[in-house]
Amino acid sequence: MQRTDAGPACFPLAELRHAVDAGIADWLDRGEAGADDPDLLATAQRWALSPPGKLLRPITLLAAAGAVGGSYEAVLPAAVGIELAHVATLVHDDIIDGDELRRGKVAAHREFGLAHGVLAADSLFFALFQQLGACRRTGVPAGCVLDAVEALGAAGQQTARGVAQEVALSGSLREVTAAADGGIAAYVEMVRLKSASLFRAACQVGALLGGGSPEQAEVLAAYGEAMGIAFQIRDDLLPYVSDGAGGEGDGGDVHAGKPVCSDLRNRRPALPVLLAHRLGGRAERAVLAELVDGSSDERARQRQLARLARDTGALRAAQSMARAYVVRCHRALAPVPPGADRDRLAWLADEVAGPAYGHGAGGDRP
DSSP states (O other), X not given: OOOOOOOGGGTTOHHHHHHHHHHHHHHHHHHHTTOXXXXXXXXXXXXXXXXXOOOHHHHHHHHHHHHTTOOHHHHHHHHHHHHHHHXXXXXXXXXXXXXXXXTTEEOHHHHHOHHHHHHHHHHHXXXXXXXXXXXXXXXXXXXXXXXXXXXXXXXXXXXXHHHHHHXXXXXXXXXXXXXXXXXXXXXXXXXXXXXXXXXXXXXXXXXXXXXXXXXXXXHHHHHHHHHHHHHHHHHHHGGGSOSSSSOSOOOOSEETTEETTHHHHTTOOOHHHHHHHHHSOHHHHHHHHHXXXXXXXXXXXXXXXXXXXXXXXXXXXXXXXXXXXXXXXXXXXXXXXXXXXXXXXXXXXXXXXXXXXXXXTTSOOO
16 A cells, blocks of 8 residues: 555545555454454454444544655554554443444444453553554654554543543533533533544654654644544534434434434533523523433433524534634644645545534535
8 A cells, every 4th residue: 555646536535444444354353363263352342343433543644644754554553553442432432321332233342241342442452552563563663653652642541531521521401501601611621532632643643653753743633633523523413413404303213323312311411402502592491401301202302402402503503613623623734744645634624524414404514
């Protein structure tokens, strides 16, 4: 797999996605090599990793390495490793949230039991560092690998802190929105830690392993953090928008392969709810509190929340927030040398933060 400076036709990144897919398959096969039958842990790992997700974190790692003149092949083990770690966080999330579905099928801890779910995730976390070590054998200097280990260790700490903050934000809507800004700043900080830290680390590590300067690594890390926040805002909008023209959310059981009522069941007000509370009047706030804190049918409450988020302008406000972080992405990329990989990163920021929900939220595509 060679770096290529092909034009916009290559922006869908099929080449990079295929390389990561193949790398994950190879990692799984090596783990099962020599065994007549894979053990339950290996089977749970394969279950959690299939089907693959969007692979945004490994793809941004590869593109960041390319943007500083590095080789895709040299950093590919790290790209595979960061996807393994990401999937590990999803397994832990499902356990903490009590969710039974992930990517359209039974969650790993429900399929294999809680113990094997925890162990599968733990082993995937450690595999990340094994993969980083493998970069030494692909030509990456040992010092760069050590810098990458430090960056990813910090990202892991931030992710755990963010999950703890998310748990702390659970509870009564009145308590969560008691701050002067209605809890928006606390939400953004939680997302920065829990979700954006791994995006930040992916870009930072790609630059470090690709031979970039500390300044280039920091610039690309800033891009990754802004992209991660924009992506999470978009992800939090999904249960509140419909695939149809009505744009009020259908409240179905599953959206994008995940339980649509998970946040509601765990009493974790998502951004559309927080914005609806801030933008709505006294009557709307009372209804929101009743819906979030209530115990009646979850699907019915989710439909009503989606309607209120639309009617109060919360969906448009969330779109505006996501777009603001996309602008930050583009500003962060300004010092990066021109080339196909910088263009890929810019394209990705636009793609993940807008088209997935633009029509459903009643707004234009960014």
